[in-house]
Amino acid sequence: MRLYPTTAPVSTAPPLSIAPLPVRLYPLGDAAVVLEFGTTISPATHRAIAAFAARLARRPFAGLREVVPAFTTLTVYYDPWLVSENGQYAEPYGRVTTLLQALLARTEESAAVAETETVEIPVCYGGAFGPDLAFVAQHAGLSPAEVIARHTAPEYLVHMIGFAPGFPYLGGMDARLATPRRPQPRPLVPAGAVGIAGPQTGIYSLPTPGGWQLIGRTPLALFNAEWAAPSRLRAGQLLRFVAISEEEFAELQPPQP
Template identity: 70%
Template sequence: MAPDNIRLYPLGDAAIVLEFDGRISPATHRAIQAVSTYLGQHPFPGLREYVPAFTTLTVYYDPWVLSENGQQPYERVSEILRRLLPAAQASEATVAAKKVEIPVCYGGAFGPDLAFVAQHTGLSIDEVVAQHSAPDYLVHMIGFAPGFPYLGGMDAQLATPRKAQPRPLVSAGSVGIAGLQTGIYSLPTPGGWQLIGRTPLRIFNPEWKAPSLLQAGQHLRFVPISEAEYQSRQQHES
């Protein structure tokens, strides 16, 4: 994506948003990851944090550090980002070459909405499981809750609307579908996604050096397992 096509606008008085495209796509994701990777390798004075999303990258900065020589902090950050964008996008964003396998026990108590998804889509339960576990998914972003991955690549035939009444508590590790998206609940939280299974893996732990098992730019595949395998893996994770 050409740097001139990236729109910049302020978010409050200490952040700037880079809008890459209005469409969620692998190309947009790669462009965002390239700039994120470059910022991580070449931070500018006053940079606090950068947060990638589906079609945007939000850069947080320290206005005090960037208010030198009477120049407005936002104008200075805009200038810095415009200057680095060509070099950033010329670089390759290689966040993670390794594919992560996520074991999932589908249905039963772990996936109470699997039958509803099958009914809604006109597929059998086995077909839903087969189609959901077939693709390589791209982690577009982490959001909603710490460690929660928003994934791209789900078969459109599996699209199912959110629940009309969200659950007050969804167990960590639950795998759900909402519209054209699928994701994994990283923590026990309220949620309205249709739950089709659960992984025994812990995907978020604030005590880990890297608290989130998954990162934007990684690829993953769901691997169906039995309830006995789930129990065995969960004991290992505990």
């Protein structure tokens, strides 16, 4: 499935377990609890986070605001006043952790994570769109064409959205392509730029400063506050990069204001 441009597109709770990963709870300010599903970034960790988020969505508690998944954590935001039932309970954090602990301990079957199509993101590699492609190739001991081939080969997992609205952190990049960040970040990286930083690859969703090595750019918009779902991508999706030419880039790029 290709996504082409569209108009819409502090006490610490004891470790618990949601098999097979341990889960540790700790506060984040006075209105959030972090659930830490181990310390290893992996598909298994991601699945455990997604499974518990789905379980919480089926059994929300009064005062739950939102849940935010990350590489190894799920942050649960809540309204302390609603959790305390308008002041009847003095420690909303303790009440929330008790509710979460009970939910973690449930032996109900985990809901299957909904399958999703692999999203294809077109990328024009090298040249003005990927000024660091040659450096990445040199660092890896590969030709630029081999870098492109290795970068487009995997099916990536979107672990989380962060750094900037709509910015996807992807897992699954070929380890041979791991390249250090630039010693001096660029003051402005254009939206759509595809970069590498260490073992990670990602897509800049908005024009921001950044120090990732830029190897290409997609003409697709990843974030638009006017869309019903402002972020084109979401945690849990699968993604594949597709190499395109400069002519194809121009055809797919939305009209510029």
